[in-house]
């Protein structure tokens with residue numbers, strides 16, 4: 001029995017970016033079935049959930065009485081069970097794990113700076129002053145990553161969990177057209193999104209919010 005914690009409601013901009021999504025995608029790539037544990041805000045605050053995830057966040061993956069939080073740690077655990085995500089060769093595995101860390105620590109922060117301004121502080125004066133610097137830094141990072149992907153299909157010689165993590169990070173920019181300035185990145189994200197496992201995971205993730213989306217459209 002395998003259960004993934006998910007949020008009952010998130011605002012429209014977050015749909016498709018909630019950190020449980022990358023775990024769903026990894027589970028689909030690995031062919032591992034799972035059920036959802038759907039959390040309300042009260043569930044997130046409840047002592048039993050805080051015991052599993054001290055910050056009350058998703059995802060938590062529960063597997064046969066073993067619980068793990070942090071999406072990166074969970075994806076790595078799943079990847080260790082599937083050659084689709086982590087090659088057997090020890091050095092090739094290390095490279096894939098290197099990219100998982102790079103996505104979360106070298107790329108994600110530059111994206112988070114911009115998305116925080118866009119989603120949470122769109123009109124604040126201080127945010128308007130901060131935006132050009134944050135965007136310049138982001139474009140520099142994207143340019144460096146695009147350099148790596150120029151002429152390559154994946155970050156290494158084949159798709160791995162490193163690509164899965166990098167693609168979920170880059171997708172956080174889809175509300176703006178940053179990637180169109182970097183064709184190597186835009187094409188890379190499209191290739192990742194075309195994977196059947198990605199499509200299945202996204203459909204299941206978005207199904208959670210289908211009712212809310214209908215109600216919002218009717219407003």
Ligand SMILES: N[C@@H](CCC(=O)N[C@@H](CS)C(=O)NCC(=O)O)C(=O)O
Nearest residue numbers: 017018019056057058059070071072
């Ligand atoms: N570093 C954590 C971050 C998890 C996280 O930020 N989860 C968000 C959704 S994307 C969440 O649960 N937010 C609800 C909250 O903080 O109350 C991970 O990657 O698992």
